[in-house]
Amino acid sequence: MITAENLQSLLPFSTVERKDSVLTLTVxxxxxQEAATSLxxxxxxxxxxxxGIDYGESLGIILSLTPTKEPKTIVxxxxxxxxxxxxxxxxxxxxxxxxxxxxxxxxxFFGIVFEGNTDMxxxxxxxxxKGFPLRKDYDANPKLNPVPTENENLEDLxxxxxxxxxxxxxxxxxxxxxxxxxxxxxxxxxxxATHGVLHLRVSLEGETIKKIDPNFGYIHRGxxxxxxxxxxxxxxxxxxxxxxxxxxxxxxxxxxxxxHGLELEVPERANYIRTIIDELTRIASHxxxxxxMCMDMGAITAFVYGMRDxxxxxxxxxxxxxxxxxxxxxxxxxxxxxxxxxxxxxxxEFIPYxxxxxxxxxxxxxxxxxxxxxxxxxxxxxxxxxxxLGATGPVGRASxxxxxxRKIEPYAAYSKVDFREVLREGGMTFDRYIIRxxxxxxxxxxxxxxxxxxxxxxxxxxxxxxIKLPEGEYFQRVENARGEFxxxxxxxxxxxxxxxxxxxxxxxxxxxxxxxxxGTKIADLIMLGGSLDYVIPCIDx
Amino acid sequence: MxxxxxxxxxxxxxxxxxxxxxxxxxxxxxAGGVNIAVAKLDDLINWGRSNSVWPLTFGTSCxxxxxxxxxxxxxxxxxxxxxxxxxxxxxADVIFICGTIVHKMAPVLKRLYDQMAEPKYVMALxxxxxxxxxxxxxxxxxxxxxxxxxxxxxxxxxxxxxxxMIYGMMQLSRKIKVQNFFKLPxxxxxxxxxxxxxxxxxxxx
Numbered sequence: 001m002i003t004a005e006n007l008q009s010l011l012p013f014s015t016v017e018r019k020d021s022v023l024t025l026t027v028x029x030x031x032x033q034e035a036a037t038s039l040x041x042x043x044x045x046x047x048x049x050x051x052g053i054d055y056g057e058s059l060g061i062i063l064s065l066t067p068t069k070e071p072k073t074i075v076x077x078x079x080x081x082x083x084x085x086x087x088x089x090x091x092x093x094x095x096x097x098x099x100x101x102x103x104x105x106x107x108x109f110f111g112i113v114f115e116g117n118t119d120m121x122x123x124x125x126x127x128x129x130k131g132f133p134l135r136k137d138y139d140a141n142p143k144l145n146p147v148p149t150e151n152e153n154l155e156d157l158x159x160x161x162x163x164x165x166x167x168x169x170x171x172x173x174x175x176x177x178x179x180x181x182x183x184x185x186x187x188x189x190x191x192x193a194t195h196g197v198l199h200l201r202v203s204l205e206g207e208t209i210k211k212i213d214p215n216f217g218y219i220h221r222g223x224x225x226x227x228x229x230x231x232x233x234x235x236x237x238x239x240x241x242x243x244x245x246x247x248x249x250x251x252x253x254x255x256x257x258x259x260h261g262l263e264l265e266v267p268e269r270a271n272y273i274r275t276i277i278d279e280l281t282r283i284a285s286h287x288x289x290x291x292x293m294c295m296d297m298g299a300i301t302a303f304v305y306g307m308r309d310x311x312x313x314x315x316x317x318x319x320x321x322x323x324x325x326x327x328x329x330x331x332x333x334x335x336x337x338x339x340x341x342x343x344x345x346x347x348x349e350f351i352p353y354x355x356x357x358x359x360x361x362x363x364x365x366x367x368x369x370x371x372x373x374x375x376x377x378x379x380x381x382x383x384x385x386x387x388x389l390g391a392t393g394p395v396g397r398a399s400x401x402x403x404x405x406r407k408i409e410p411y412a413a414y415s416k417v418d419f420r421e422v423l424r425e426g427g428m429t430f431d432r433y434i435i436r437x438x439x440x441x442x443x444x445x446x447x448x449x450x451x452x453x454x455x456x457x458x459x460x461x462x463x464x465x466x467i468k469l470p471e472g473e474y475f476q477r478v479e480n481a482r483g484e485f486x487x488x489x490x491x492x493x494x495x496x497x498x499x500x501x502x503x504x505x506x507x508x509x510x511x512x513x514x515x516x517x518x519g520t521k522i523a524d525l526i527m528l529g530g531s532l533d534y535v536i537p538c539i540d541x
Numbered sequence: 542m543x544x545x546x547x548x549x550x551x552x553x554x555x556x557x558x559x560x561x562x563x564x565x566x567x568x569x570x571x572a573g574g575v576n577i578a579v580a581k582l583d584d585l586i587n588w589g590r591s592n593s594v595w596p597l598t599f600g601t602s603c604x605x606x607x608x609x610x611x612x613x614x615x616x617x618x619x620x621x622x623x624x625x626x627x628x629x630x631x632x633a634d635v636i637f638i639c640g641t642i643v644h645k646m647a648p649v650l651k652r653l654y655d656q657m658a659e660p661k662y663v664m665a666l667x668x669x670x671x672x673x674x675x676x677x678x679x680x681x682x683x684x685x686x687x688x689x690x691x692x693x694x695x696x697x698x699x700x701x702x703x704x705x706m707i708y709g710m711m712q713l714s715r716k717i718k719v720q721n722f723f724k725l726p727x728x729x730x731x732x733x734x735x736x737x738x739x740x741x742x743x744x745x746x
Contacts, residue, residue, distance in 0.1 A: 133680050138680075142680075145644065147688060148648045149688070149689050151652045152648045189646065190599055196602070196605075197601050218643065219640065219643060220681050221643060221682055222676070222680050226679050237675060241675065244603040288609075303613070307609065311613075311615050324607070324610075325603060325606055325607055325700055
């Protein structure tokens, strides 16, 4: 059991604070590695995220940790580097598999060097980018970083600065991602099967993959930075465009975080509508994911079938929310508009239709011996690795990790419905494929229970014209179609956030791809990517 | 001057807006004067070209999902002969830019555009490709793809509905139909100098 007293006695040099289910631990920079190691050894095996933050006089990081045995507990491990010119912190790369990528992200945005991290390249921005954009004193003059308009080759990716722990100079030596004699194939950024603008460099030995090196940033729009000059209702519109396939769910997360801060009571009617819309979004997302995965394996008809069923959901959205893909429906205090008179009727018609179509999908594709033969026994992800990589959502659940936020911390109307968290033990591509179709069935069950019982009343609570969030830190997690989506807000009592951070579940999924592909065939790379179903704009933000 | 009756199936000429630029084209063509045989051959070629415009898939974010919806069963752009989405720029006639273009992507987009064979066309879908859209204030967004490559048709929306995309495609079809295939207008030059500022040459060809 993780409690404040336990942590205090475990780490005597730290200060512990408790707020709801979040325990905040502040440690001095030199004790970071020690604190992280003892937390890891005491069961905090899931590193959710590393958030960088500019405190003004110092640059800080926050590690968000959870023990998988007590998923309700959240431990925030805070530390900061006081030297702004040359900020350095110890790396926790060897403790969690996901840490390397998160540290690269913090390095890219804040310039913190993690001693011991073997890959300190920039993650999103170009290697020649000047400045660290999420620092408060960043100079955004476009003349410093002009738009490159000429063709260019990708040589700058070759060099990989390595940092040694004891070095006085920052870049001790450089090593290469790939050896000179390796056969490297570029895959993306413009490629229809990468599910977005992901750039993978794949090293091959014949047909077998030796190693892959993902490159992000081809759709990095700096949402976290622009959110700092937007008010909370304005930020909501950007969240839909993070992971556009589960846009309403992301938006829901920010609404919940702000409502929590304002202690605003949301009408029950709004909670029901939000939950139904979220589940419809999840079905639409899984249908598209299913269709694209089948298309990646050569079954183009499946894609057309998936899109056909998805259009039914788009019709429901269009009537009630006014938008097809971008529903823009949740708002702080409730939803934008009441439901359309056809809303309930159309959903009642949709549920049996979708059940019938699911049977057809199983009949046509799941039971196809060629498809089964390709999916079974490929791309094994063990439960332990899934936790260490932070692979939440359907991918983690296919490896037996129970991580459904809707069950752990029920929000909106999830505590009122009866549904099953689909878990599988296999961890193979086939498990990740089938789990999405099973989740569609569970989502239908949730909608079925809610749609006839939407309570009467207001659809939104009254809010002030200008929403100012009281000072403090706010954290909210929701389950989107790809896993745990989290919002972290640091407010200074203004109408703009001081810092807002989104945890992208897709980022860890690309890390999973990097982890499971070595040893598989190049033809399976596309299928494995399809089975993980990541959305790149959510990673790049 | 009236726009010559360009036949587009399912849509009458008076239903189109923005006919001025086509009138301008026609005025230029009439001023030059064309030999009848060449003009008839031109019509035939353009009839073929405008009904088999093959798009390059270039989806960076949200608009790409609507583009996929456009290709799927309900909207089905195969009706207009646009069905073969190509994954190689060498085989494509038009590039659909679906989604925000950022600093890191800009050289890649330029490269793809350079690799396409003439005559080539560009459709900018969505607010981000037109002006930066909701991300206009960001440090990493290109404020409109016309800073990098010339654009033929702009389709606003966030994201535009598939119907709006079809309207944009129709406009491009019309544009192709009035062009003189043997004397295509020159490509405007977009240099690094004027990108980032308001450009005079980009935009309409």
